[in-house]
Amino acid sequence: MSRSSGYARILGTVAMALLVAAACGQNGSSNTQSQNLATDQTLKFAIGDDFGTLDPAQLNAESDSEVAQNMFNGPLKFDNNLNIVPDIAAGMPTVSGDGLTYTFKLRPDVTFSNGDKVTAKDVVYSWNRAAAQQGAYSTNLSAVAGFDKLSTKPPPIATIEQLLAKNDPSVTMSGLSAPDDSTVVAKLAQPAGWFLAAITLESTTGMIVDQKVVQKDPANWWTNPATAVGTGPYKMTARTPGQSVDFQAVSNWWGSPKPTVKNVHLDIIKDASTRETAYEQGKYDLNGFGGYSNLPVDDILRIKNTSSLSKQLLLHPKVRTTWVNFNMVADSSRQAKGPFVDVPGSTTGKDLRKAFALAIDKAKLAQVVCQGIVCVPATGGLITKGLKGYGGDNTDPLAKFDPTTAKSLLKSADPDGSKTKGLTYFYDPENPLNKAVAENLQDQWNTNLGVQVSVQAESHSQFIKDYLSGKFVMNRSGWQADYDHPQDWYDNLFGKVAGCPDTNCASGFDSPQYDQLVASADSKPLSDALPIYKQVSQLLIDNVAYVPLYYSVGAFMMKPYVKGAGTNNFFDYWWNQYQILQH
Amino acid sequence: MRGTLLYVGQRTLLIAFTALAVSSIVFIGIHRLPGDAFVSERLRPSQQAALLHQYGLDRPLFVQYRDFMTNLVLHGDLGESIANRGVRITPLVLREATVSGEIGFAALVFTVGLGLLFGVTGAIRQNSWVDYALSATSVVGFSMPNFVIATFLLLLFGIWLENVTGGNFFYEIGWSGTYGNLGEILVPAFALGFPYASFVARLTRASMLEVIRQDYIRTARAKGLAEQVVIVRHALRNALIPVVTILGPLVVGIITGSVVIENIFGIPGLGKEFVQSILNRDYNIVIGVFTGYAAMIGLANLIVDLVYPLIDPRIRY
């Protein structure tokens, strides 16, 4: 053997050994990751309807929000556990001692999906724009000084855009400013303990949009991929209205965690059972996400009884309460009158409301309508269980079932039955639960109280409009919380701030006491405010402003190979947390 | 040929005119309906007013109508959906009309195919047990509401068969892509078409019975032609004529049935859209769907009329 061949052999062996070691090392270091992740990181699921809007200034539907939250960011965000944490901001804002000035410092590395850099001016622009348009959630910014000066009859969106370009004072809030490129200062008109929660609310008025892009098409920029620009980890890449929409992860996204799922494909399938069947046939990876967690009860029962499927089912409480609403105020603007109206000097209206409330066995209703699965009886007040301000189990006297008292109240308030004749309970049938509830209420009022109530369906859009303008004597009502703060409930449902008695108010209920208590509680930090909110709740109970029915539970299906997907009570976890494993 | 082209041209104009007339009627009728499509528990009246303004729904009816007609005639533009902004209606209606047309055509194939089969067999084996059985089957089929047939099929194919074959062998609920696939079309088309097969069967049987007794059939048989040839080549052709006359009403009937069938099977066609948009008070889509239907029916009738000469050479345009 020559020395060269011997060396060659050693070299060769060493080289081989090194190669093997290197290869093993590769495997070893990214062992869990690359071995398990599917090569095709595409997430597919179905939603029930096309978007109403994805424009943060106008957005108000849960389903729109669940998608838009992956496209837009604001200074702060809620993490999976609903804690407020920095997003575009570098850290939590500093608050002045008097609680009036909030200072945000922004990260330097934030960009829109088209590459435009984000500066403090973008925050000021976006918030002014949202406030000026007076959309459904513009009141989230109402604590900022100068919000009150904005016109409640806003000019067309395109005009607002032009005015914003000139920094016209009619569309800007005086309390909002950007002293430098990375600082935003928000001065409040008065202290508001709920301000941070409100501007953190995902997908809505606290989120940032790109002025350069929006200017070109102020109303419809969000409708197509070329102009739907945001700071989020995903951007819209394709859309067939009414049929499907596609998103792709933004490359080199500034935030974290960096998205693993590269493509998200959404189909629009209106029927809930069809969505579920398609999911079970393997067409989709998830079901119930995107704001459509209302799987029909029959399907859930079947899923629970099928071992292979029941493991994929997740039942999670949603922050939604459903109750029966009465028309409590009779004035010239409210069309409905009805026997439940409060007349000064008489308790007839209240007694009748109480009779109707106590005549319903809420446990039985929840059992029949939801099979005890997709809802639980609401026994702790209007605010859903799990949220701050919840009264505690079985603390709401209106949730009791007491047919004897109910009947005697009815007898004294309406001895000949003439007042409670010809009543109609209205509901919107889009959610199948509403119909089942209506029929059950009808049956219980008939059996337990002896009163015949007709039920009538009205399509959702007309229903909402009518019940907020006081057209109904009795109707289904409900509320889904936006953020975990009682202000979200009490400022939107009753009292002057909500618009009662005549505007945007289902029951018409308003009283100086209510307004005072709520205003006082709103201005305090949460811990001081809670006892006052409790008094507000008691006020509503004493006035029998509602008949509590149930708290909703959402149903979600997830294939075992989808990791990181999930939901808290408010929103689905963001898509950049998901991973598709090999399957 | 020239005559035919002229005829087609005339009919096409008539179809267009009818479609316009229909959409006008519906436009005016719908706008008197209460409620509108703007949604939200949180929408404030000023907000609603702004939206109404954006869509031009606060202008006088006559102005809206004029604009609507101008757009429709000059650009074929049916406007935009009210409930879902950014959704243009013309492509929506075109797409869904194609889907409904697919299912409708497949249903028609079932109707005519099964109807002819039953009718001819019944005529050939007149008064035998086969005849009675087929007769009874078609009456049963006609009497069952199509959603009942659909339910049985769903039970059969969706559930029992699934258990037997351990997976969806044959039938998938839902719709893939724009045009679906064969597996998804078959069951709904059958449920839709079968009830009408009895009309075709009865008509075919009666007309076949008459034709079979004719002299020229006896001649053909006497000439020694095989029975099959006699039936298919001579008898059937003439027996088909009355069937073609009812094709028009058949199409209308199938469209009626499709409204229910599309809703059960979750098929994104005009029928489903119609129910949805009426419940949503999305006027623009309702008008668009109605116009789409009028055009479809007109087209179907035209095709039927063009097929007629192929069956009966005596007809000329």
Added chain:
Amino acid sequence: MATSATTVDQLIAAPVARAQIGLWQDAWRRLRRNRLALVSAAYLIGLVVVALVGIVYTPYPYAHEGVGLPYMGPGAGHLLGTDQAGRDIFSRIMIGAQVSLIVGLATQAVVLAVGVPLGLMAGYFRGWIDTALSFVISVFYGIPDILVAMILIVLIGKPGLGTIIIAIAATRWMDMARLTRGQTLSLREREFVEASRSSGGRPAKILFGHVLPNALGPIIVQATLGIPAAILFEAFLSFLGLGVPSPTPSWGSMAADGIHAIRIAPHIVLAPAIGLSITLMAFNFLGDGLRDALDPRQRR
């Protein structure tokens, strides 16, 4: 001279009347021999009885939820089981029978009341009535009736039995008018009408005294066959959610509720589905039987 007109009328009417009575007797005889039609008639009579009984008695209150566990199949205590809200299905079927029968019969009554007189007038007087009627009929010829009915129901606004009857009848009267018109057109040329007219008989008398009785056969057949069509139509509308409002159950709305639960409790949809199918079949067989029995071409 009134007297002679009356006499001539009577002279003509008599043999016509005799011929008519003969026709009806003939038809009855033929109908009696049609086994299928007889069975159907028996079933329908039974259905009417059940529906009538349902007015005063049902095994359980039909709207009461929770009389049994939900989704229970047929068994002890519940002949047809319970639905998703725990209501007794058999009781609801009984009430549904009432609804179907009422809708079927009432719509045809309206159709007859509106369509027959209009058809008679159009066929007899021709002129503008005929033109107007033909125009209306041809406009609506190509439009699927379910679309028109749905829009009508939404327009009327208040859901209920009356609304449905009006909506269905509104799409159906045209066929009856067209049939009556056609019959009138051919009958008016017949000698006895000619004679009656030339002797000064008033149009109303001619129409109702001579034309109508002779056209009655096809009209009855059409009306009878229109009943199952109306019931089917109502089932469609209820299935889509536009039918009678709760708590009144309709076979169509019961089926719609049941389809959702088809995989865990198929009996909920099967009960109304089968009820509908058999009832419609019975009406169709009966109508067919009537048509064959009244067919003057058959001389058996």
